[in-house]
Amino acid sequence: MNVPVIGTERLILRGHTVADFPAFAAMRADPVVMKYLGKGDLLDEEESWLRFQSIAGHWQLKGFGTWAIEECASGAMIGNLGYTDKKRPSTHPASGAPEMGWSLAASAHGKGFASEALRAALGWGRNHFGTARVVCVISDDNAASLRVADKHGFKQFSTSSRYGLGRRVFERVL
Amino acid sequence: MADPVLTTERLILRKQTKEDFPAFAAMWADPIVTRFIGGAPLSEEDAWAKFMRIAGHWSLLGFGFWGIFEKASGKRIGEAGILDVKREIAPSFHGVPEIGWGLLPEVHGKGYATEAVNAILGWAEGHFGKVRMVCIIDPENGPSLRVAARCGFKEYARTTYKGDPTVLLERLP
Numbered sequence: 001m002n003v004p005v006i007g008t009e010r011l012i013l014r015g016h017t018v019a020d021f022p023a024f025a026a027m028r029a030d031p032v033v034m035k036y037l038g039k040g041d042l043l044d045e046e047e048s049w050l051r052f053q054s055i056a057g058h059w060q061l062k063g064f065g066t067w068a069i070e071e072c073a074s075g076a077m078i079g080n081l082g083y084t085d086k087k088r089p090s091t092h093p094a095s096g097a098p099e100m101g102w103s104l105a106a107s108a109h110g111k112g113f114a115s116e117a118l119r120a121a122l123g124w125g126r127n128h129f130g131t132a133r134v135v136c137v138i139s140d141d142n143a144a145s146l147r148v149a150d151k152h153g154f155k156q157f158s159t160s161s162r163y164g165l166g167r168r169v170f171e172r173v174l
Numbered sequence: 175m176a177d178p179v180l181t182t183e184r185l186i187l188r189k190q191t192k193e194d195f196p197a198f199a200a201m202w203a204d205p206i207v208t209r210f211i212g213g214a215p216l217s218e219e220d221a222w223a224k225f226m227r228i229a230g231h232w233s234l235l236g237f238g239f240w241g242i243f244e245k246a247s248g249k250r251i252g253e254a255g256i257l258d259v260k261r262e263i264a265p266s267f268h269g270v271p272e273i274g275w276g277l278l279p280e281v282h283g284k285g286y287a288t289e290a291v292n293a294i295l296g297w298a299e300g301h302f303g304k305v306r307m308v309c310i311i312d313p314e315n316g317p318s319l320r321v322a323a324r325c326g327f328k329e330y331a332r333t334t335y336k337g338d339p340t341v342l343l344e345r346l347p
Contacts, residue, residue, distance in 0.1 A: 018234050049260045054223055057230030061192045087222040 003059050003067065006120045011113060013067035013081070013120060016055055020068050023077045023105070024052050032106040036142040039163040058084060064098065064128055069117050071108065079104035081117045083125060083134065093158035093169045098129060100136040100154075102145070114148045122152060126174045133173050140166035177232075180240065180293040187240035187254065187290060189232060190225070194241050197250040198225050206279045210315040213338065231257065237301060242277070242290050252277030254290045256298055256307075263335050265342070267308045271298060274309060275321070287321045295325060295345075304347035311341050 003015025016024070027033045028043035028051065043051070059065035066082030081102035088095040100121070102114050125134065136154055138145045146168070154170035161167060180187040190198065199221040201207055208215050216224065231238040239255030254275035260268065273294060275287050298307065309327055311318045319341065327343035334340060 046260045046262045053227035053230035057226035060229040087219045
């Protein structure tokens with residue numbers, strides 16, 4: 001399938017191509033970006049490529065997924081955001097609903113880009129999923145992402161911990 | 175790009191859809207399957223990540239891994255294909271198409287892997303031209319080393335990959 005393209009005031013949400021991989025791998029090797037993702041470990045090129053392939057394959061298999069975020073002004077790929085079915089174990093509070101997630105390059109932090117992309121993706125989701133429940137999982141100490149989630153109506157309903165790190169689990173209806 | 179389907183005497187190789195995931199996850203949860211490939215059985219969540227990667231590899235690069243289906247039974251019996259997975263391995267073979275395969279234990283010993291690999295090598299020549307190809311195999315995996323030898327691969331190096339001893343084999347055009 002072709003990944004849907006969404007334009008906002010300053011951003012384009014689109015599918016990833018092989019040409020985006022160097023920028024993606026650079027983000028996955030940046031401690032500022034990785035601080036709140038997974039175990040917080042930096043990824044080497046091989047590990048980044050595993051993640052990159054998964055993002056592309058998710059769209060093909062499920063018909064929804066994670067977009068690359070391109071900044072219109074610079075044409076640079078500055079992050080990614082979208083819905084994932086991770087098939088988390090059924091005991092995880094986030095299991096069973098499309099899971100929203102995002103990450104942005106350090107140079108793109110603090111400009112409202114995540115919020116702008118999230119608003120657009122939630123609009124797309126209402127069309128695609130209907131009035132479905134969506135979830136997101138955010139680290140306890142990730143103040144910037146917690147603010148973005150709150151601004152867009154995500155309410156905390158549970159907690160989880162993985163790799164010994166505290167997470168808050170949020171939900172909202174599209 | 176049309177999805178390539180390869181047909182052999184006893185097998186059909188085709189791209190996998192999400193309906194194939196339960197069989198895929200069952201295969202990758204089998205410790206006999208993962209003994210020489212991956213090392214440990216995969217949870218459903220980890221199998222799904224792998225399954226997504228396979229689909230993404232095709233959409234990003236135009237080649238990848240097929241599901242292998244037995245004509246007689248219609249059953250999914252394994253997978254094989256060509257990868258570019260940017261392995262952090264020395265000596266490096268970045269950019270060289272890597273072939274790989276894995277079959278369910280109950281169909282081992284029937285020559286299915288050789289049949290599938292030969293079909294893929296034929297497709298690869300049409301897709302890449304006459305190029306060098308490589309594969310990596312656990313030195314204790316005798317059956318796969320024999321498949322590789324039958325399909326024209328020769329050892330060119332031994333190394334460790336992710337802490338495990340590994341044989342590197344190549345097939346020259």
